[in-house]
Amino acid sequence: MPQLAIDKDFLTRYAKLEKRVQKAVDEALDKFADTYYAGGHLEKVADARDPRARSLRITQNYRGVVLAPEQGDTYLLVTVLPHDEAYAYIRNKRFSVNRALGVLEIRDEAQLQTMSDVLAPVAAAAESRLFDHVPDKHLTQLGIDDRTLSIVRLLPDEGHLDAIQSMMPAAQHNALVALASGMTPEEAWAEVSKDLVEAVAPEEIDPEDLTAAIRRTPGQAVFVEGPESLREMLDTPFDLWRVFLHPQQRRIAYRRSYNGPAMVTGGAGTGKTVTAVHRVAHLAAGYDSGPPQILLTTFTKTLDAALRSQMELLIKDPGQRDRIDVRNLDKVAYEVVSRERGTTLKFPRSRELERLWDEAGADSGFSGAFLLSEWEQVVLAQDLRTERGYLEAQRRGRGNRLSADQKQRVWRAVLAATERMAQANQWTFTQVAAEAADILNRTGERLYTHVVVDEAQDLHPAKWRLIRALVPEGPDDLFIAGDPHQRIYDHRVSLAALGINVRGRSRKLTVSYRSTQEILSWAVRLLGAAPITGLDDLEDGLETYISPLHGRRPVVHGFTERTAELDALVGQINGWLEQGVEADSIGIAVRTRSVADSVTARLREADIDNGPLVDGPGVRVGTMHGMKGLEFRCVAVVGVDADLLPLKTQVTDRTEDPVAHGHDLQRERNLLFVSCTRARDALYLSHGGDPSPFLPAK
Ligand SMILES: Nc1ncnc2c1ncn2[C@@H]1O[C@H](COP(=O)(O)OP(=O)(O)OP(=O)(O)O)[C@@H](O)[C@H]1O
Structure with missing residues (x-):
């Protein structure tokens, strides 16, 4: 059975083509799909670096690059490029199967050759070279093949290793980076093999078996299950996540x-x-x-x-x-x-509910707001059903300590208020x-x-x-x-x-698909040094969290007052719009509603169309809480001031409850972290007063 596979690069480039060219690609692929087992209309290129690389005519100006086996029946749609670039690609690139990992690899042999010529005299003059201490045997075990080995032996330092990254098979480069960072061959092997979908013994790897190699490289190339599946991929080419999983x-x-x-x-x-x-x-x-x-x-x-x-x-x-x-x-x-009760349920606004709790707990000595949150955060959280249960319960993270007498009063207020809510068929979502x-x-x-x-x-x-x-x-x-x-x-x-x-x-x-490494490294520092416990009760760290994407470092601008800060924000938003960023790909996050209102008013004054975070229209503005789960090309976080982050009203006093104080501060840090990590390409922060203590020193 002939099989068709598609490379991520093909879909990425296809997504960016003009509609007219996309249509021509569709037609060429339809024809190709009808007959690809015959391989008939794939053009062999006389001076191809790899004899299996063929060109597929799309239009006069565009060509697809297809990897076609000499025997067997797997075809890989590698990329689609303007005519001259496609031929240059075919003249320069070679495909192979990694000898240790079995994954598919592509390298720019022409550039590597040029680099070798440049490096030879440098290497000869250098006293020592980067990998002098590593015997060939170890390099081979890590998947370094003979072609790579010859240039590896010339590398004087890590700078040159970085310089050849884009020319080299990724897995081989990773292995070399691991060794260069001081890992033993065993550690380097653990590092490079950790992402394999299937472990494979080197003797089982057939360097000609493209089908097996593609199967082991699902982040880069995948099989298309049939014409419909190919159609679906081409219909939503931006949604690479559907097809290429890490x-x-x-x-x-x-x-x-x-x-x-x-x-x-x-x-x-x-x-x-x-x-x-x-x-x-x-x-x-x-x-x-x-x-x-x-x-x-x-x-x-x-x-x-x-x-x-x-x-x-x-x-x-x-x-x-x-x-x-x-x-x-x-x-x-x-x-x-509602099904059990045979009726709809009512959810009063929080003000109304607080009033009800105020009244029901009037002689408790506590406000309605306190009682309501005590009920949700302690009673419902711990599923406490009796006064005794409540009296004995720990109230960790709830701030002020309560005496037994106070607890009894709270419990009575809870009973009275929930009774009133039940009579009025009023509910909270936590209660439901x-x-x-x-x-x-x-x-x-x-x-x-x-x-x-x-x-x-x-x-x-x-x-x-x-x-x-x-x-x-x-x-x-x-x-x-x-x-x-x-x-x-x-x-x-x-x-x-x-x-x-x-x-x-x-x-x-551990691999971020959204933000650049520059944004990640900066944002992780916002989290501070306190250990974070996961849902599984184990400590969770972000040490291994990385991004293959690169871009500009985040910028932080400080002002002494909000008006100047908002003027600068207008300048930044206009700058992004002028660079061609769509308005709905720009998100602005703030800590409080009132700062959000000032931002919206200032944008309106500057004629910048804007609306709520999720559905717009225009530039999206909202609170940091609303940023959860969203993403934008460019993010501005405004009002990162000392008196807004942390927000005092949301942080328990240290003297009242040091544990709660720590948790509250961490939550405020997390909130800033969440906002910043919504950014794909650009992150801008500003403050209109003293800077938040969460902002890293330079
Ligand atoms: N394998 C993939 N290929 C291409 N894009 C991907 C892949 N995996 C994730 N993405 C993209 O990366 C971005 C982040 O993915 P996703 O929202 O699933 O991450 P998340 O871990 O849930 O993020 P968060 O915790 O910040 O909400 C999305 O734009 C998603 O489409």
């Missing part, structure tokens, strides 16, 4: 089965959501049709809309889609409770989640076979109890994606304490 992502998403709840963590932009959506595709592929068995969920309405569109982009089969519900947890909980979990636990009904949860770090314990109650315990029951460094609400949860055991089934993603 091996780390693929291993996690497409593992046949987990013997219980599994978790994927990783820094911002490492593709946790992408991995979760692919996991749903994997689970759905196990069924043909029928009632929904899989819940894909997250914690807000705006995020679940984004999840739904991602799911629909990835899963086209209507039968499989029917097996999947995408809805946020509030909605799931609402349906369970707790109630839904109770109902399901009481009836034993389980609504799904699999639940996949995104943005898991911020869920209230009541929502976790609901999640646990939605699926029977068993293989593949729960798949959880989250990042504890992005925790921006109060909920610090231990999954184990909630009966969800992910030990041994927790995996980490």
